[in-house]
Amino acid sequence: MTNELSKRIIDLRESKNWTQTQLAEKMGLSKSTMSKIESGYRKITTDELKLLAEIFGVSTDYLLGITPPVSSAQLAPFDIHDLLDSNVQILYNDQGFLSKTDRSYINDLLAVYFSHKEDDK
Known part of the structure; x- marks a missing residue:
């Protein structure tokens, strides 16, 4: 069962049109490990969370579901x-x-x- 973190990782990955394999390579993980993270069967380490935030250009708070998604209407130029x-x-x-x-x-x-x-x- 996926949690908020898993859902946001999947959404971000799909928004880039990346496969699990492509994201796993960017993170230095196996596709199997990436699959387990996205499905919620494997916890993510602090370093992996930071790397994901860096890769996607979002905050760790966003990934963890602490801050809501930002709509395009909320974005300041x-x-x-x-x-x-x-x-x-x-x-x-x-x-x-x-x-x-x-x-x-x-x-x-x-x-x-x-x-x-x-x-x-």
Whole structure:
């Protein structure tokens, strides 16, 4: 029987269109272990919980069901420039964390993109 944690893991995994095997690989677990976690037959360790939160970009409180899901209507806009300039580690799919140089490059690309977008108006 699944609990709130299991349900949220499944929902997040499916929102990324990942299989259990893909998520298990990202976590360094076997598919069998991932299946047991999602079905509620295996407890998750603190380190695994933290890693899941990092992989999905959510809080551990959200995974544990302490905080409710955030609807798109509740999301406040943010400036991507602030995110790229922050000290937050940004994980890009399964490619790893973006370095400071990567983030600077992305920021420059976005600046060029939006400058050309203004020209189209």
